[in-house]
Amino acid sequence: MTPDLDTKDRCFRALIIWGNLVIACCGIALMAMCIFFISDRGGLYVLVYATGNDSIWRGAWIGLFTGFALFCTSILGMHAIVVSKRNILLAYILLMVIIYAFEVASAITAATHKDWFVPDLFLKQMLQNYNKPLPDNLPSTQDQIYVINRVTETWNRFMTESKCCGVYGPEDWVKYESHFRQQNTDADYPWPRQCCQQDAMGAISHLDACKIGVSPFLHAQGCYDYIAGPLIRHGFGVSWFGFAILCWTFFVILGVIFHYTQLDF
Amino acid sequence: MSWTYMLSYTYFFSVFMFGVRPQIVSLDHIPEILPYEASGRVTSTTIVLGQPLCYFNTLTQLKCSQSTCQVWAAIASGPGINNFDIDKLVAVQIVSASPYPIAFSSQTNRMYFVTKLGRPKDFPCGQLPGIKYFRVGAEGNCTNTNCNGILPPGSTVRVKYILIDPVSRGVVSESKWSYPISLTSTRSWSSIDEWLGKRSGGMVVITVISSCLLAVLLLLLGAVLLLDGLGSFRGGHDITTGPGILGQYSY
Numbered sequence: 001m002t003p004d005l006d007t008k009d010r011c012f013r014a015l016i017i018w019g020n021l022v023i024a025c026c027g028i029a030l031m032a033m034c035i036f037f038i039s040d041r042g043g044l045y046v047l048v049y050a051t052g053n054d055s056i057w058r059g060a061w062i063g064l065f066t067g068f069a070l071f072c073t074s075i076l077g078m079h080a081i082v083v084s085k086r087n088i089l090l091a092y093i094l095l096m097v098i099i100y101a102f103e104v105a106s107a108i109t110a111a112t113h114k115d116w117f118v119p120d121l122f123l124k125q126m127l128q129n130y131n132k133p134l135p136d137n138l139p140s141t142q143d144q145i146y147v148i149n150r151v152t153e154t155w156n157r158f159m160t161e162s163k164c165c166g167v168y169g170p171e172d173w174v175k176y177e178s179h180f181r182q183q184n185t186d187a188d189y190p191w192p193r194q195c196c197q198q199d200a201m202g203a204i205s206h207l208d209a210c211k212i213g214v215s216p217f218l219h220a221q222g223c224y225d226y227i228a229g230p231l232i233r234h235g236f237g238v239s240w241f242g243f244a245i246l247c248w249t250f251f252v253i254l255g256v257i258f259h260y261t262q263l264d265f
Numbered sequence: 266m267s268w269t270y271m272l273s274y275t276y277f278f279s280v281f282m283f284g285v286r287p288q289i290v291s292l293d294h295i296p297e298i299l300p301y302e303a304s305g306r307v308t309s310t311t312i313v314l315g316q317p318l319c320y321f322n323t324l325t326q327l328k329c330s331q332s333t334c335q336v337w338a339a340i341a342s343g344p345g346i347n348n349f350d351i352d353k354l355v356a357v358q359i360v361s362a363s364p365y366p367i368a369f370s371s372q373t374n375r376m377y378f379v380t381k382l383g384r385p386k387d388f389p390c391g392q393l394p395g396i397k398y399f400r401v402g403a404e405g406n407c408t409n410t411n412c413n414g415i416l417p418p419g420s421t422v423r424v425k426y427i428l429i430d431p432v433s434r435g436v437v438s439e440s441k442w443s444y445p446i447s448l449t450s451t452r453s454w455s456s457i458d459e460w461l462g463k464r465s466g467g468m469v470v471i472t473v474i475s476s477c478l479l480a481v482l483l484l485l486l487g488a489v490l491l492l493d494g495l496g497s498f499r500g501g502h503d504i505t506t507g508p509g510i511l512g513q514y515s516y
Contacts (some may be wrong), residue, residue, distance in 0.1 A: 090489075090493070093486060093489070094486070097482050097483065097486050100478075100479060100482060101479055104475045104476065104478075104479050107471055107475055108468075108471060108472050108475065108476075111465075111467060111468040111471045111472065112468055112472070114465070114468070115463075115464055115465050115468055116460075118459065118460075120457050120458060120459045121459040123454075123457060123459075124454050124457040124459050127454040127457075128454055169304065170304040170305070171304055174304075174305065174308045174309065174449065174451075175449060175451060175452060176451055176452050176453070176454055176457075177451045177452065177453045177454055178454060181451060185310065185405040185406060185415055186305075186308040186309055186310040186311050186402065186415065187310065187311050187400070187402045187403050187404065187405040187415055188405050190304075190305045190308055190311075191304075191305075209396070211305060211400075212299070212303050212305045212306070212313045212398060212400060213303040213304030213305030213306065214301065214302075214303045214396060215302070215303075215304075218304060218305075220304060239467070239468075239471055240467070240471070243471045243474070243475060246475050246478060247474075247478070250478045250481075250482065253482060254485070257485055257486075257489055260489065261489065261492070
């Protein structure tokens with residue numbers, strides 16, 4: 001009777017330890033993924049910041065910290081199972097539930113904000129901020145100046161590097177009112193020069209053809225995919241990987257709670 | 266008043282001098298928007314048209330030769346079409362009858378302007394390489410009498426190509442009016458609705474399931490702590506009666 005119970009108990013402990021090991025690996029992976037997103041290699045942060053809501057970055061920051069916390073706590077958990085002391089196990093359970101709550105917040109934030117990235121969001125923001133005249137009264141408008149300069153710069157870079165124009169296409173610049181439109185005539189600048197095809201030296205291949213909009217001398221494709229693609233992948237990664245970790249962790253915590261209730265005082 | 270008087274005077278003068286109205290050769294060609302796929306064919310102030318290729322090259326018995334005639338374009342909006350059709354007969358100096366800068370400034374003005382493209386030999390017959398286009402409004406905000414300036418935003422215009430005799434400055438040949446071309450009217454950015462009002466299924470799944478899991482965990486944690494509290498109370502009681510239990514173990 002006793003050895004049988006002992007074997008069962010050993011197996012159960014081994015299972016929970018293995019579960020914690022998986023959590024440790026996933027935690028480190030989540031942290032690495034969040035660092036990758038936060039590092040913002042595409043320079044997209046300012047476009048999201050200018051919309052007045054950068055929740056997706058907050059989700060990634062929370063994910064980064066919870067990933068690391070999961071890693072540390074699951075190591076504590078393995079130790080706690082091995083020594084099977086009630087107070088250490090209780091501390092583990094409490095910590096794990098707190099981290100769990102934060103991870104829920106991270107996954108929900110990222111999943112929710114991902115839905116916001118519709119083309120019109122970027123279109124409106126582009127029309128409002130691109131080449132907007134800088135406000136005069138410093139320094140209360142530092143933030144606006146930062147947004148205007150960086151948004152203009154980011155759009156110019158995107159349209160040149162990704163060979164795209166506008167959000168849906170070059171027509172965006174012609175169809176809508178914008179600061180760019182107010183400052184330039186349709187005749188000379190139907191769209192920014194960054195929309196024009198460039199040769200290897202960086203000079204515009206054929207300016208007149210670009211002005212009347214003949215492809216390939218004008219980038220006829222919109223930039224939406226290049227902007228929203230990485231952001232949606234970012235939101236997708238943080239939310240679904242986080243959610244997968246949550247599902248796994250739930251069962252591990254259940255197991256640990258069960259183990260805890262089986263222990264003698 | 267004096268303007269009309271002067272026009273009719275010149276009209277009667279020309280009728281008196283030449284005995285006939287100015288002879289204008291009408292062509293069947295209809296100017297049209299550039300037939301190629303191009304994003305900027307019609308904007309709010311410009312239009313890109315196909316060139317008058319092979320329109321005026323085969324004409325003979327004109328007052329000017331192929332090398333002296335000039336190809337112009339007349340761009341009219343609303344009543345400007347009738348105004349031009351009147352002016353081409355009575356106004357000898359058609360090129361200055363309606364200067365560009367004031368042409369569209371009010372509805373009572375002539376509502377058309379003419380601008381020069383080149384000579385008939387610049388627009389030959391036959392297939393030519395490249396895209397041949399004429400852009401109305403290409404000179405932007407210009408102020409010359411015959412410059413190719415921007416059109417009133419959002420208006421509807423019609424265009425015809427005309428051949429002008431540089432000596433008499435009158436129309437000697439003309440194409441038909443193009444079909445009405447509506448310029449795009451720019452929309453305000455505040456009309457853009459950036460919120461589509463729909464949620465993805467994935468977001469709902471993640472929110473609902475992870476919230477439920479967290480709730481279950483919190484309940485379990487509460488239960489464990491509660492049982493613990495009871496248990497430690499009972500355990501404390503056990504310790505006072507501990508010797509008995511220990512005694513049992515020792516047996």
